[in-house]
Amino acid sequence: MLVDRARDYDKATVQYRSLSMVTGEGLLTTSGEVWRRQRRMVQPAFHRAGLEAVVAHASSAASALLGRWGDVSRRAVVDVDEAMMRVALETVGASLFGTDLSADADRLARATLEALDVVVASAQVPIRLPAWTPAQRRLRSALEDLDGAVDHMIAARLADPRPPVDLLGMLLEAMTGDDPIPRREVRDELVAFMVAGHETAASALMWSLWLLAGDGAAQDRAAGEAAAVLGGAAPTYDDLDRLPYLRAVVDEAMRLYPPVWLVSRRALVDDVLGGREIPAGSLVIMTPYLAQRDGSLWADPEEFRPERFLGGASPSGEAEPARRARVQADAAYWPFGLGPRMCIGKDFAYVEAITVLAVLLQRVRVARVPGEPAPHAVPLVTLRPADALPLVIRPR
């Protein structure tokens, strides 16, 4: 459905329609020709120069976090959920919109979460609520906040005498070019990227830290790798390839806790999938969570074992003929989706997550809070802990 027959399905589903209450007609939720044009327009922002900027911004966001953690000269308990949301917001803001969002970060993060909250509720109970209900009022106020932040970014950029080459620049160029896109589309694209690129990356990072906090050996190996390659410094883009274990940690965290736990499509034509008839108009829902914890595809699926993703063996850990292993691996592991609608921010997310972990783990050791129950993962827009995610940090 996602790969070979991608053209026979679109995103006009209850989940994506609810999301578009926040993101409007941005890349995340559009379909068909509009989507194809948008994807071509923004793709260059995710090439090498853009990713180099991500490394720089993610590393300053992580360093700023260490600063807020008070130079970690002694043991402290911190909320890793809140911390990673902020790091991810600063990284996405600075990398794609060239804007220093740190001043606005709290307000923006709150507005995004608030809007997404209402969206989740409306996807679960798809009844259009009247405008006067508290939920709709909350949504309106959150959207006003988001729109205010977007206006602020556009105004700041138009006044910038030496604008950086990034997503915002590409969109503004398209707005003033020969075949101009409307301002509304610029707003929608910016909000879509803020939503798609913020909570997802934060979720991958917080679960990575939580899993490392529960596995001292894995954490020592990850921190040791970072120290050996970087010697206490922040990584550059070229360093990232030399941090395979950190990447494997991120891969394994996303296997156990896929940030985007639900992918939905609407069938445009009658189809048959896995022997089941899918009449045109059907809603089809898939989740990588099930495949990625399936005991027939993964050895000891509930265990955190980053080694699964290190060279040689297929991620499932089984010795299979190459083709079968590839096909199986694709179906067994797809935290970024599959096919033409696969995540455009995949490399961005890896670069960000590896950079942030490399900066943090060289300076601090994380541990679980004694007596604190394991966090309950709740399927909101992304897979997030139900409450705060407290961890103990100590200097390394």
Ligand code: HEM
């Ligand atoms: C660990 C982090 C991330 C995960 C797990 C993730 C996951 C996904 C998944 C599963 C999809 C496909 C959804 C579908 O087929 O219905 C997707 C699409 C998308 N993602 Fe990500 N994502 C992450 C980070 C990011 C980042 C950092 C950005 C932007 C900076 C981003 C932007 C997008 C956009 C714009 C789409 C829609 C692409 C299209 O339809 O052409 N994502 N993501």
